[in-house]
Structure formats: C-alpha cells, structure tokens
Amino acid sequence: MTGLMNRLTNFRRHLPKLALLAAAILLGLGLLIVLQSERTYRQERIGQLSVQAHILAATVTAALTFDDQAAGSEYVAALGADQSLRAAAVYRADGSLFASFVQPGATPVAPTLAPTSPTIENGRLIVTAPVTQNGVLLGTVYVRTLTEPVSMRLQRHGAIVLLAVMASLVAAVLGFGQAALTRANAGLEQHAAELAEVNRMLEQQIEERERVEETLRQAQKMEAVGQLTGGIAHDFNNLLQVILGNLDVMKSRLPADDNGFGLKLEAAQRAGERAAVLTAQLLAFARRQPLDPRPIEINRLVAGMSNLLHRTLGETIRIETKLARDLWWVSADGNQLENALLNLAVNARDAMPGTGTLTIETRNIRLDSDDPALSDRLQTAECVAITVSDTGTGMTREVIAKAFEPFFTTKDFGRGTGLGLSQVYGFVKQSGGHIEIVSAPGAGATIKILLPRIADPNGRSDVVAPAEQLPQGEEQELILLVEDDENVRMIGLEMLRALGYRVIEAADGHEALHHLAREPRIRLLFSDIGLPGGLSGRQLADQARRSRPDLPVLLTTGYAHQAITQAGGLARGIDLLAKPFTHAALAKKIRQVLEQHPI
C-alpha cells in the first residue's frame, strides 16, 4: 500500500512534465497530420493531373500519328476549361512542340521538352505523360497547374492545427492544474500532519498535566497525612522521653533486691522503645525525623549490611548485590538509609513466600531534563540509584498508588504496621531524593531510590560502627541544658548527671544566653530546638557561637524543622540527637561531640 502511494506521489510529481510531453506529442501529431495531409494533397493533385495528362495522351495519339496539329490543338485547348490548369502541351518524340494551350497570363510553354517526372517548383505542379501507340512512343504530354495557394492550405490545415493547439493547451492546462492540485494536496497533507502533531502534543500535554495533577494530589495527600502524623508523633516523643527517661532513672536506682520490679521496668522500657520506634517511623514519613546527613559511600553501607540482611531474610532468600564501581557520593543519614534498605528487604521477604531472590543494585545515573523525578524534590540530574528488587508476588496499580501511605499494608493483621514504606518514602524525600515503585502482579517489585550526588569529600565517610562502651563524663565538664518542657529537662538533667557531667539548666534561650555570658567554663550547649520566647535552639546556638565560636553544640528534637534538615544539614560544630534518646545514645553523642572539640 505504501509502495502504491509512493508510486502515486511520484506520478503526481511528474505530471507537469508528462503534460508538457503530451502537449508536445499532440503538437507533433498535429504537425504530422498536416504534413501527411499536404503529401496526400500533392499526391492527389499529381494523380488528378496525371489522369488528365494520360487522357490527353490517349486522345492525341491519332493526331500526333497523322501530325494533325489542328486536331491536337483542339484536344489540348479542351483542357483549358479547367481554370486551375495553367498550361498544357503535346511534344513530339523528338521534343519539338506539337500543340499547346496556355491560360491568359500564364507562363508560356517551352518549345522543346524532355520527358520528366512530376515536379513541383515555384508553386507550380508539372506532370508529363508519354503518348504511345502499340508500344511506340509518339510524343509527350505536358500539363502544368498551380498548387493550392498557401492561404487555402492554411485554411484547410487550420482546423487540424487549431485542434492540435487546443488539445495541447488542454493537456498543458490539465497537467498544470493537476500539478497545482497536487501541490495543494501536499500542503493540505502537511497541514494535516502538523495538526496531528499538534494534537498529539496536546494530548501528551493533557496526559502529562493529568499525571502531574495526580502526583500533586498524591503529594498533597501525603503532606496532609504527614503533618497530622508528624504533629502527633512530636507530642508522643516528648511523652515518651519523660517515660523512658524516668524508667532509665528508676532502673539505675533500683536496689539489688527489687522483688521483680527490674523485669517489669525492662518490659516497660521495651514497650516504650517500641513506641519510640513507631513515632520515629511516623516522623520519618512526615519528613520530620531529625536527620544527621553526612557524605556516605552507599556501596560500603550496603556491603556492611550483608550479615544483617542474611539474618533478616533467612536462608531461603538469595541475596545478590550489583554494586557499581566509582559510585558517586551522596549526603544522607546513614542509619536511616540502613533502616530504609532493611524495611525494603523485609517487605521483599514477605512478598517472596518460600524462595526468591533479593537484588540490591547501585549505579550512577544522569536523569534527562524531562524525567518526572526531577519535577519532585530532586533537583540534580546526577544521582545515585539504589534499586531493591525481588522476585515476589508483585503489586497491582492500586497497591502501588497507596504503598507509601502510612498504615497501609497488605500483610495479615498483626504482621505489619504499614509504616515501613512510608518511613522509607519520608526519609528519601527529606533527603532531597526520589523514590518510585515498578511492579506488576506476579512480576516481582522493584523499588528505586534516587539520591542526589554530592562532591567527593576526599574519602571521608561516617559509616563507622559506633563504639559499644558507654563513655562517662568528667566532673569539670560543664554542660548547659536548655529545655522548655520541665519533665523532659528534669530527665535530661538526671541522665547527664548520671554520666558524670556537671549541668546548668535553662528553660529558654534568653536564660541560656545569660548563663553562657556568666559562666565561661560551659563546655557544651545541649539544647532542645523548639524553645519558647522567640529564640529557637538553632538561633541560640548561632548567638552562642558568635561569642564563643569553639563552643560545641548538641541540639535535640523529636521534630526536625525543615530549616535544619534541608540540604546543607547542620553547621560545623553543631550536632543533633533525636528524641527520644536513650541513656546510652546520649552518653555516646555527648562524648563524641566533646572529643571533636577539645579544649
């Protein structure tokens, strides 16, 4: 069909040439007809004249035989009735003139003549015929007539010429008309193609718009849910901090013979810690978990999780890692990233009852400018992709659409909290990254996390296993504790003193600044971020470091504000400890900060 259309298009393209060719052929044919007609006319005239000459030759035989010139002249003169016959003559065998007739005004005949073939010269047609009797040549008859005048011939051929010219004109006009039509058709086809292209682009834009709107609706929904869960979790964190802190204190002061209170305290502690984990997950989803982003090498992190993953997934699940060489660095909270990968691995395990393969792959990718991932929070084209794939049951489109929502789970009642993927989602978004799910029922699932690339920090990595020993403080090390919630402040005070530090407490930023100005021996500022009185923990830290640039600061919050957790993280010299924190976590963090800033 396409070939036929191409041939038709080629034919149309050559139509003007064909029309010109047809016109030329028609003109040529007309000319040929005219020439043929002219030749036929001459032959007819020669034939007619030959007949007259032969009639005369037959008639004049006896006159010529008996040399009767009078009779011969009569015969010749009889031809004069034909006005077109200009002259006629009979010559004897020796060429001498026997008898002749010449119309008035016509050229006289020659006195002698040799027999000749029919000729046309100067518009005169001359025919001769022999006069014979019983095979004996007696003489020659000469007949001369005028050919038809040019005007008559033109008139006779005019119709043919006119027809040929008209036909040529018609062919040419038709050809050029067809060519114009073809050009117009081509233009229309082009316009149609352009319209189709515009329509296609419009449809594409509509689809893109619908997709973006859907994404926006989803994001707004997730944002709303996140704000709700984040607010609840924040308040829970403060409550849990009080509960867990008091449990810690109670446990440390429990006498040896506690009548089993120790076990009950530990049970209460475990429950509190589980509650803390839940609130942490909620905060993670709400992108309000306190993060400590550091440059990390993801390949090292994944490799370091090997044992953990094998223990978590069991022996029936095969684990494959495909780690790209020269993987770029990213800035993220390593612990949260580990949690995220672990969550994904657990989900994958649950989706692969029996056996299966979990694949973790890392690679560098450069996103195209129109990649939908770039329209999200991710604003850097160069990313590190961490892909976690399983060979499990896969997900439907509906499940994928809701997978990141908190408390959404497809697991049996009691097996899943519905917070795993939402925590991963929140963490990735909070880290300036992008996450997407590619899955279909029965085809396994692939979850791809994109984290923006950062410059190579010369090999520095904070993925280091923490020490397990609880470091103690020294009595001369004075810590300024700033916390507006009295209960929380009290438990913090007790924890720090239990660790061997001296503590000055303040309920807001202004009081803290007052203490800092009065007491230069303060070794560390340990402050909650959310403070009343118009001075946040972050602002307090900034003002304190203006007067004492070397003063180490440890901020704590159960509700990391966007200003702190966005790109760039915390300023140098300022560290973060997420609420609720345990005694051990506080001990390690305090010691770590102090050792990083020796006197």
Next chain:
Amino acid sequence: MPDPARIAGTVRRWISVATALACLIPCAAAAQDQPVVAAIEAAYLTKFPAFVEWPAGGPTALCVLAPEATGRLIEQAESKLPPDAGPAAVLRLPPSAPALGCGMLFVGERDVPLPPMAPATLVVTDQAADGHKGVINFVIRDDRVRFEIDDAEAARRGLIISSKLLSLAVSVKPRA
C-alpha cells in the same frame, strides 16, 4: 524505330515548299504535288492498321494497286516502321490479280476494276481511284492530305475503326 514525326516534318517542309511553288506557278502545282501527296498517303497507309480492328485480328498484309512509284513509296514507309507496327507486309498487286489474302487494299490507280477480295478488307482509295470509294478515302483539304471515312462500309465489312481515327477524318459516314 519508325519516325513518322520526322517523315511528317519532311512532308510538311515539302508541303511548304510546294505551297510556295504553287503560289508562284499555279499551273504547274498539281503536277509538282503528286509525289508529295503520294508520300504522305504512303505514310498514312502504313499507320492506319494501328487504328483498325479486323474480325480475324491483325497484323495483315497491305495490298497495293497503284503505280509503281507509289508502291515503292509505300514500301519505303513500311520499312521505316517498327517490326510490330504497320501492316504485316506490302504486296503490289498486278492488274486483275485477286486480293483475297489482303487485309488492306489501296487503290491509287485510275480505271482499274476492284479485284476480288475478302469481305473484311479495309479498302483505301485516293482521288486517282476514279469511281471507287473505299472505307477510307484520301482527299485534299486546305492543301493538306486528309481522309474521309465510311464507317457504314466498315461496319458492313466487319471492321471497327478507332474513334481516334474517326475524330481526324474530315468527314465520317456513320454506320447505321
């Protein structure tokens, strides 16, 4: 090849000369013209067969009943014709000899009876044949040798004379 034109030209010159002489010496004209007329008639005689159809077909013999000089002129004229033209032969008949084998008979002598002849015989006479009229009879008109044709006699004899020849005759007696 016969050259009647040349003969005619010669005859014409002779006629011209004779006419001039006749104007100068009218009394001697008749005597002086005799050989010329005889020569013209001889030439005509040999050409007549081309315009005549005999019942038995031609060519045929031309029998001559005339003075010896005339007979020689006829023989000379016949000898100048092409082989297939003219009479098959020229026979000079002695007086009283039958002319049964002749297709043509020329009577150019006075006071001779017509010999026995076949019915289909073209009899040609001249002024000398006093009292005899043949199918073709030579006459002098306007100082020219012409001939009359009796087509009725030709029809009676079973002869067909060409219309071309008839058109040249000074008079034609039509067949019934």
